[in-house]
Amino acid sequence: MSEKDSCIVRHFCHYSQLGADEKELLMSLEKGPVSLSAHEVLWEEGDLAGELCTISAGWAYSYRNIDDGSRQVLDVFLPGDVIGLREFAFTRRLSGVVMLTDGVVCRFPHRNIVDIFERSTRLTSIFFSISGRQQMMLTERLVNLGRRNAFEKTAHMVFELYCRLKRIDPDLGLSFELPLSQQIFADALGLSSVHVSRTFTELREENLLIRDRNRITILDEKRLESVAGFSEGYLEESLQSVLPEADLPGA
Amino acid sequence: MSEKDSCIVRHFCHYSQLGADEKELLMSLEKGPVSLSAHEVLWEEGDLAGELCTISAGWAYSYRNIDDGSRQVLDVFLPGDVIGLREFAFTRRLSGVVMLTDGVVCRFPHRNIVDIFERSTRLTSIFFSISGRQQMMLTERLVNLGRRNAFEKTAHMVFELYCRLKRIDPDLGLSFELPLSQQIFADALGLSSVHVSRTFTELREENLLIRDRNRITILDEKRLESVAGFSEGYLEESLQSVLPEADLPGA
DNA sequence: AGATTCTAATAACCTATGTTATAAAACCTT
DNA sequence: AAGGTTTTATAACATAGGTTATTAGAATCT
Known part of the structure; x- marks a missing residue:
């Protein structure tokens, strides 16, 4: 291998x-x-x-x-x-x-x-x-489930996935595949699937994002991040603070 | 030391x-x-x-x-x-x-x-x-916040703390000090403090537990565990599966 | 292509929980 | 003990989100 x-x-x-x-x-x-x-x-x-x-x-x-x-x-x-x-x-x-x-x-x-x-x-x-x-x-x-409403919850979940996908593929655009049914969103966010549907409709009407089947298109990245109460800090992945010198033999 | x-x-x-x-x-x-x-x-x-x-x-x-x-x-x-x-x-x-x-x-x-x-x-x-x-x-x-109602949430939180306290002090009885205000319960469970108050009243009326200031008295341990949907597995703390032989020099 | 199943949109209605307000206890400070 | 603060209980009212039902469009199967 x-x-x-x-x-x-x-x-x-x-x-x-x-x-x-x-x-x-x-x-x-x-x-x-x-x-x-x-x-x-x-x-x-x-x-x-x-x-x-x-x-x-x-x-x-x-x-x-x-x-x-x-x-x-x-x-x-x-x-x-x-x-x-x-x-x-x-x-x-x-x-x-x-x-x-x-x-x-x-x-x-x-x-x-x-x-x-x-x-x-x-x-x-x-x-x-x-x-x-x-x-x-x-x-x-936990914060998302405990202290945000359905609109914010859904925005946050989409935005988190968007950020994580962009780390894997920096070329990712504002439109991307997201193979999660509304039922999965519901079960992740503690909502009913009916209300998730209502919420995506509302997100579209607010010109924040469009979800069509498994495709998400973010219309207003900044505002989406803001209504989601999103801050990227928790996705940090680096060890600089703990292992400062990268004493590498064979790179 | x-x-x-x-x-x-x-x-x-x-x-x-x-x-x-x-x-x-x-x-x-x-x-x-x-x-x-x-x-x-x-x-x-x-x-x-x-x-x-x-x-x-x-x-x-x-x-x-x-x-x-x-x-x-x-x-x-x-x-x-x-x-x-x-x-x-x-x-x-x-x-x-x-x-x-x-x-x-x-x-x-x-x-x-x-x-x-x-x-x-x-x-x-x-x-x-x-x-x-x-x-x-x-x-x-996460399960507690996402998929349980206020009654079950509150029961679960009390029961978890009860179990964790009993691990520290096996002699702990059914009545014990729990220095959490209703506001803390609310902020932990994603509820309003008013509704936490209502919920404790309801738990008392159902003869499950009494909360008086910072003292909890569990009236019906089995039924409380059951309405909370509680199962202790997630509190496990042992390394037997990973480090089977305790090859101890000086105990 | 037709049948079947999954997924989503929307409406009508219902309920759990939030909000605001008030008052009484409990507790803390002097 | 008096006065202030925090905590709790309860009521009245408002609303976000749940439930059930219906319909339609996609996807999958034969």
């Missing part, structure tokens, strides 16, 4: 430059990539948790089913994201994960994370940062 | 037994304990983030202020908890932290965490587990 094919190496490079030996270590621990189709299940609530995944192509989401038949979407995962990190010390999955589109994932056994801890401080720091960043995204979602 | 005085050593022991050398390493990196009074600020949104804290006595909470004047409470911290872990790789604080009661905290510089990564795999795993467990608590809160 070449470095280009390794999901995890590419993702870790966002955080800090890696030496050749670190790249090799990561690649040696990762299992080969697996293709999955839309709607395929990575795992379900209650399954034994023994590995995490990196998603190198396609989208996925995690969710919890509620007793009353509803569900809460917890994360939306984009290419490059790490899935299942929070279950590292847990015996069983507490949320299910399903593909939103066709895609490719690599599985990475929990035991191998401990090998990383033993062999590379830099990689350990990166794992730790990713976990912290995921916490930050969850707290931002 | 003796082992008994170290906040962090005591907390880490919940996760895995520690060898004498590991305890010593932790203690050497931690700064001395500091006493704080109720309402004192540990830090505010926007402050530079250079250390985390362990809270060895007293309660605290973290929050984000929203532009419209409201705020979202993100965590409630109890004795033994680690505060500020998610900001490890961030330059600045994205949430403020304030004491709810008088208490004692120990500060622990971020740089020292990297020393831990270099010197103890077991301690690294524990840090990682704590971060994962905090993520789990945040996802549970």
